[in-house]
Amino acid sequence: MISLTINGQRVEVEPETTILQAAEKLGIFIPTFCYDPELTLVGACRMCVVEVEKARALVASCCTPVGEGMVVHTDTERVHAARKANLNLLLANHPLDCLTCEKTGNCRLQDYCYLYGVSESEYSGDRKNYEPDATNPFFVRNMNKCILCGLCVRKCHEINGAGAIEFMNRGFDSKVTAAFDDPLENSSCVFCGMCVDACPVGALTPKQGLRKGRPWELTAVKTVCPYCGTGCGLELYVKGNEIVGIKGDALSPVNRGLTCVKGHFGIDFLQSPERLTRPLIRKNGELVESSWEEALELVAGKLKEVKGTELAGLSSARATNEENYLFQKLLRSLGTNNIDHCARL
Amino acid sequence: MYERHILICAGTGCISSGTREVKEALENELIKHNLQDKVRIILSGCHGFCEKGPIFIVYPEDIFYCEVKAEDMPELVEEYLVKGNIVERLLYKDPTTAGTVTSHEEIPFYSRQKRQVLRNCGVIDPENIDEYIIRGGYIGLKKALGMEPLEIVNTVKSSGLRGRGGAGFPTGMKWEFAHRSPGDKKYVVCNADEGDPGAFMDRSVLEGDPHAVLEGLIIAGRAIGSDEAYIYVRAEYPLAVRRLRTAIAQAEEYGLIGQNILNSGANFKINIKEGAGAFVCGEETALLASIEGERGMPRPRPPFPAVKGLWGKPTCINNVETLANVPLILRNGADWYSAVGTEGSKGTKIFALTGKVNNTGLCEVPMGISLREIVFDIGGGIRGGKKYKAVQIGGPSGGCIPESLLDLPVDFDSLTAAGAMMGSGGMVVMDEDTCMVDLARYFLSFTQRESCGKCTPCREGTKRMLEILERITRGKGEPEDIPRLEKLAVAVKDSSLCGLGQTAPNPVLTTLRYFRDEYEAHIFDRRCPAGLCRDLLTYYIDAEVCTGCRSCVKACPAEAISGEKKEPHAIDEAKCISCGACFDRCKFGAVKTK
Amino acid sequence: MTNSIGEIENAQALFVIGSNTTETHPVIGYRVKMAQKKGASLIVADPRRIELAEYADVFLQLRPGTNEALLNGMINVIIQEGLADEGFIRERTEGYEEMAAAVLKYTPEYVEGITGVAAEDLRQAARLYAGADSAAILYTMGITQHTKGTDSVLAVANLAMVSGNIGKPCSGVNPLRGQNNVQGACDMGALPVVFTGYQRVDNEDALSKFKKAWGVKLNSQPGLTVTEIFDSILQGKIKALYVMGENPALSDANLHHVMEALEKLDFLVVQDIFLTETAALADVVLPAAAFAEKQGTFTNTERRVQMVRQAVNPPGEAKPDWLILQELAYKLGIEWHYETPEDIFQEIALLTPSYAGISYQRLEEEGGLQWPCTDGEHPGTPYLHQGKFSRGKGLFTPVEYRPPAEEPDEEYPLVLTTGRNLFHYHTGTMTRRSNGINAFKPEEMVQISIDDAARLGINEGDMVEITSRRGHVKARAAVTEKVPPGIIFMTFHFHEAAANLLTNNEVDPVAKIPELKVCAVKVEKTEP
Known part of the structure; x- marks a missing residue:
């Protein structure tokens, strides 16, 4: 174990632990943009810089391992000056359209500016001026809002493997793009949406929830994806009776927040106008709407007519356990074991 | 049997000044006078005095001709090689005394230097391994192969050698980290991505004495336990790349690289990776990323390359000049090496002297020499008799040193204390006209x-x-x-x-x-004291000098100049946009600034 | 799966056969790729050059329908090269000698003749798999949807056992289940032969237990599978069919046969969220609630029971399936009194030993439990067969290679193999109604090799007609290196180009799975 001091508090941690993790253990908050423990540590955003005694410059706590006897300060004037300067610089090159930005209330740039009292930038000058890209059906890319933390790039390369996006150009002209700066749909992108979930600012915005609600108006409901058998945990964001956003559930042991295109962007079928809303009964060859009473009476009557194994039932691999249980119980209670579902398909 | 050897500098600077043409003309003249079997022409590496290129030295007499042209060859061959009369007009003229000198050792540019690393540059044919060996080459390697790796590390440690690439980290310590780092595969990397504008010492060493770098690399490999090296060299240095390739091929042929080098049982392979010219790739972690085929972006340290470097393996990265020092240390011993220099900075340092000095070029000086000696003795003072203002040391990452600090000893620690840094050794001299x-x-x-x-x-x-x-x-x-x-x-x-x-x-x-x-x-004050920032200048016409030729009137895009033909003109300050077009156009120097 | 999804990342070797994991189970696919990047050896066997092939140390591009030969070949190499885990075979298994004798003739060279996989690649694959300290096999329908799917599954088990790669973390046999709750539907007894937890209907103890618990008479004769049900309908033995959330009119093999059966029924009731191709034929259609409109549990492919929670209300008068069933039971005079899904789950736990320790309270608190979970203190089971197989000793079963039921000939010279793509799901009931997904991938693209396309004069995007002995469909062509010459690939997501009009409904004699992965077709360029 390694012993160190952070803000005057002693803490013991495993070797290879980072300063950030050690601080977390003490409940000390350090702001970050580019940090994700599942991804390569890049130390790019420099928001997490802290002062380490005897070190020449400030160090990025997210990627600096602890050392025996290390003395760390996370909230000195020097640290605050660097973080404020950092926010000042980001803000000088970021649209201040928070009033209409979808990310408002859930934006780390906004949160940290609030925390450090940075309301406008001290610097004027050039700003990024890219056309927002809304050509793909799933999300809008506004690279003017991008702070180049690179979380999206690393998610794409290290988790998904699609490698659809990378940094282009150098210095102030740096930009996250697909090959040849083409729209994403012409790239190897598979629209898993993990970049969207990772973005700490409003550069990547799902189309589904546009203008449909502020984060504080939404209720998060944890559930399980209705598609393949992996059983990923999803968080559905609900306003009123509408699902306006979806994210992978970071706490699910199955997917740890990871998603694919179906789970992330394919749930809007719920709101399809083609949904069945009333029972239908075939009359004169046509299916016509009926009441539940009439429909269930009719079904019950017909099921009573057939004898035991003249009845068969197909249960559903998409329905819940409880429903499958009841279905087979019902059919077996009617004297038939002709029950199956599409497990083989 | 040759009677004479002629060295013509074939560094990049002299080649662009006409070395190839000079050589061709000389060959023709030699044939004309039937001297082709008596005079041998050698294309050498850089002599450092690029200001005066192409450099042309005749041995055994050691006559130093400079700024020679192809058209000078008939006269030079006829007068000197045939008749023995020195061609005065092609000799070096001392700008301070205005007298001429014949031998390069008498030239102040050379006499104040201590050419250790550059000892072979301009002397040997860099494309001939034998010339390197005759001058003591590969003796250091031979010694190193007879030593335990840790012994080599300790020798370099006690020599006091510090990295010449920028930060001045002790080389021996770097090697020790890499040596102690566990791993079945390790790499040594030569950082030849010389990116500072104005710096070209690494290029000159690579072009003029490539084997010194190879020898340093092999010794480094032996010390840390590595059998494979990469040289990361800028693609903009085609001559350096070519000479490195030639040198590697020759060293392989001589059994100095490859399997079982010099029967020591050790293997060593050297790869060349050409960089695409990003300045940041001189940073060691970005350089490694670039070798790996990734975008050249730095990675956080720790882990340091010595622990986790190229492809995740322990890696030792040294710059060209650092590696070129290593054979000397092994050959002559740590004590010999550390006799030169200051307490904290041992040995010599090469500087690329450019800017407003009389003698621009490459100079190698002992650590601790004063800035004044470099600028005024070696550099021959400020051009045009102007006043010294500052020298920018360490390239874009360095800082400038004002006149008050001219007596500053040039070493790692003093420069850092003054707010500059050694960097790779670029030295840009500025005069009073620099803003x-x-x-x-x-x-x-x-x-x-x-x-x-x-x-x-x-x-x-x-x-x-x-x-x-x-x-x-x-x-x-x-x-x-x-x-x-x-x-x-x-x-x-x-x-x-x-x-x-x-x-x-x-x-x-x-x-x-x-x-x-x-x-x-x-x-x-909205004023540029050096008179350089155009937007801050006020242009006016000196009526005494103006001939009334109207060319400035035609040049002015803002119609701010008025005046009749053959009458002095005038500039309307309210209309003037300070573009300077009139200033550039006037043949009589009548347009002036204030 | 005998292992957990989380274990994949830490396996030292992964053998993916008959599974296009990155498209059918994308999040598991990420784990496979991450494991490979962390240093795991990856062996991939598939007729198509799927994405994982690009990550593989060895890629075995076998001919469709030759899995058992390939697997026997790997076992042959493992035995011949002394890589078999003799201790494991001795202590944990039986029937080894017979199996070993059966694989004797499957030398890599012999197998090459059947599968088209180079003998040296097969050897390499066997060495990587058997040589690793932990090795997991992942497979899906590429193994099972054949007339000899059962044999292939047995061969997979033989391979795992001969190398001792089962019953340990990161080592096991892992069929990746295709649908969100297909595992749960099986666990719940939505199968003709078993009650919940695989308790057989013809087992006297089970039968009396359920009779007692449910208070009804029960039939001890095993029922019919889907494919048999359709045959029975055509034979007039089945007269009424109740379909809850299934779409056999698009999902099943040889659709003409299925449609004929559905039309012959006296009474068809379909309960679904959309008017599916099947519902359109029904006498009564009952509107159901979708997953986000109700409460319940799903069981995923790693046997993890997880809570499904209601986010929104069902549209109009639609109701959760369980509530519809409860109300129907009432009309039928059956005494049920379920007020919440939790009431039902408690009954499941009571009657199902592997679910006995699971409760809504625990699921809320612990966030999912993997069966078997036999009592309230049981932590769940991340991997199966630790120390002992469920049946006691692991049984080796000799497997012989048999060719697929239908092979290409002069008239139908190409092999059609079917599957899914990343963007769509099953019969498209949901994804075809997702605006973004359907806009991005609106139609079927038949994958055809560059050679075949050139020979048939087909360019990318051309409309082609695909014909088998059972039917014909039109779709656009995608000319690609992903399929080798002689093979075309289609998904079954699109009703406009329903691949199952073409597929062969010959079934595996044991599992009754139709041979969806291999049938003979011809392809011609046509007008849109």
Whole structure:
């Protein structure tokens, strides 16, 4: 174990632990943009810089391992000056359209500016001026809002493997793009949406929830994806009776927040106008709407007519356990074991 | 049997000044006089005195001709080689005494130097391994192969050699880390990505004495337990790349590289990787990323390359000049090496002397020599008799040293204390006509362009610093710009990811420290003391000198100049946009600035 | 799966056969790629050059329908090269000798003749798999949807056992289940032969237990599978069919046969969220609630029971399936009194030993439990067969290679193999109604090799007609290196180009799975 001091508090941690993790253990908050423990540590955003005694410059706590006897300060004037300067610089090159930005209330740039009292930038000058890209059906890319933390790039390369996006150009002209700066749909992108979930600012915005609600108006409901058998945990964001956003559930042991295109962007079928809303009964060859009473009476009557194994039932691999249980119980209670579902398909 | 040897410099500088043409003309003349079997022509590496190229030395007499042209060859062969009369007009003229000298050793540019690393440059044929060996080459390697790896590390440690690439980290310590790092595969890497504008010592060593670098690499490999090396060299150095390839092939042929080198049982392979010209790839972690085929972006340290470097393996990275020092240390011993230099900085350092000095070129001096000696003795003082203002040391990441510090001993620690840095050894001399704000602006525009874009302070901070400097040089500076600039410079220095960002503010910080008055003049008086910032100049026509030729009237895009033909003209200050077109056009020097 | 999804990342070797994991189970696919990047050896066997092939140390591009030969070949190499885990075979298994004798003739060279996989690649694959300290096999329908799917599954088990790669973390046999709750539907007894937890209907103890618990008479004769049900309908033995959330009119093999059966029924009731191709034929359609409109549990492919929670209300008068069933039971005079899904789950736990320790309270608190979970203190089971197989000793079963039921000939010279793509799901009931997904991937693209396309004069995007002995469909062509010459690939997501009009409904004699992965077709360029 390694012993160190952070803000005057002693803490013991495993070797290879980072300063950030050690601080977390003490409940000390350090702001970050580019940090994700599942991804390569890049130390790019420099928001997490802290002062380490005897070190020449400030160090990025997210990627600096602890050392025996290390003395760390996370909230000195020097640290605050660097973080404020950092926010000042980001803000000088970021649209201040928070009033209409979808990310408002859930934006780390906004949160940290609030925390450090940075309301406008001290610097004027050039700003990024890219056309927002809304050509793909799933999300809008506004690279003017991008702070180049690179979380999206690393998610794409290290988790998904699609490698659809990378940094282009150098210095102030740096930009996250697909090959040849083409729209994403012409790239190897598979629209898993993990970049969207990772973005700490409003550069990547799902189309589904546009203008449909502020984060504080939404209720998060944890559930399980209705598609393949992996059983990923999803968080559905609900306003009123509408699902306006979806994210992978970071706490699910199955997917740890990871998603694919179906789970992330394919749930809007719920709101399809083609949904069945009333029972239908075939009359004169046509299916016509009926009441539940009439429909269930009719079904019950017909099921009573057939004898035991003249009845068969197909249960559903998409329905819940409880429903499958009841279905087979019902059919077996009617004297038939002709029950199956599409497990083989 | 040759009677004479003629060395013609074939460094990049002299080649662009006409070495190839000179050689061809000389060959023709020799044949004409039937001397082709008596005189041998050798294309050598760089002599360092690029200002006077092409350099042309005749042995055994050691006659130093300079600035020779192909057209000079008939006379030179006829008069000197045939008749034995020295061609005075092609000799070097001492600008201070105006007298001529015949031997290069008498030239102050050379006499104050201590050419250890450059000992072979300009002397041997870099494409001939035998010439390197005759001059004691590969003896250091032979010794090293008979030593335990840790012994080699300790020798380099006690020599006091520090990295010549920038930060001056003790080389022996670096080797020791890599040596102690566990791993079945390790790499040594030669950083030959010389990116500082104005620096070319690594290129000269690679072009003039490539085997010295190879020998250093093999010794480093032996010391840390590595059997494979990469040389990361800029693709913009085609001659260096070619000579390296030739040298590697020759060393392989001689059994110095490859399987079981010199029957020691050790194997060694050297690969060349050509870089695509990004300044940031001189930073060691970005360089490794580039070798791996990734975008050249720095990675956080730790882990240091010595622990986790190329492809995750322990890796030792040294710069060209550092490696070229190593054979000397092994051959002559640590004590011999550390006899030269200061307490904290041993040996010599090569500087690329450029700017407003009389003698530009490459010079190798003992550590601890004063800046004054370099600029005034070796450099021959300021060109045109102008006044010294400052010297920028360490390239865009360095800082400028004012006149008050001219007696500063040049070593790692003194330079850092003065706010500059050794860097790779670029030394740009500036005279009174240089605007220091404009200088800072120039270097910032370079670092901003070369910032990789990964970390926020460097990417955004250098841009904003540059914008403020541009504003000041355009006469639009605001009083708050100085504190703003200072605050930003400190934040960028303190929180950037890699050396590029951490040192990028140095030109700003040192000019603010030593030339604050120039900033204030730009901002408060709307005046450029050096008379360089165009937007801050007022143009006027000296009626005494003006001939009334009207060419300035035609050149003016703002119709600000009036006056009849053959009458003195005048500039309407209200209309003038300070573009300088009239100034450039006037043949009589009648357009002046204030 | 005998292992957990989380274990994949830490396996030292992964053998993916008959599974296009990155498209059918994308999040598991990420784990496979991450494991490979962390240093795991990856062996991939598939007729198509799927994405994982690009990550593989060895890629075995076998001919469709030759899995058992390939697997026997790997076992042959493992035995011949002394890589078999003799201790494991001795202590944990039986029937080894017979199996070993059966694989004797499957030398890599012999197998090459059947599968088209180079003998040296097969050897390499066997060495990587058997040589690793932990090795997991992942497979899906590429193994099972054949007339000899059962044999292939047995061969997979033989391979795992001969190398001792089962019953340990990161080592096991992992069929990746295709649908969100296909595992749960099986666990719940939505199968003709078993009650919940695989308790057989013809087992006297089970029968009396359920009779007692449910208070009804029960039939001890095993029922019919889907494919048999359709045959029985055509034979007039089945007269009424109740379909809850299934779409056999698009999902099943040889659709003409299925449609004929559905039309012959006296009474068809379909309960679904959309008017599916099947519902359109029904006498009564009952509107159901979708997953986000109700409460309940799903069981995923790693046997993890997880809570499904209601986010929104069902549209109009639609109701959760369980509530519809409860109300129907009432009309039928059956005494049920379920007020919440939790009431039902408690009954499941009571009657199902592997679910006995699971409760809504625990699921809320612990966030999912993997069966078997036999009592309230049981932590769940991340991997199966630790120390002992469920049946006691692991049984080796000799497997012989048999060719697929239908092979290409002069008239139908190409092999059609079917599957899914990343963007769509099953019969498209949901994804075809997702605006973004359907806009991005609106139609079927038949994958055809560059050679075949050139020979048939087909360019990318051309409309082609695909014909088998059972039917014909039109779709656009995607000319690609992903399929080798002689093979075309289609998904079954699109009703406009329903691949199952073409597929062969010959079934595996044991599992009754139709041979969806291999049938003979011809392809011609046609007008849109």
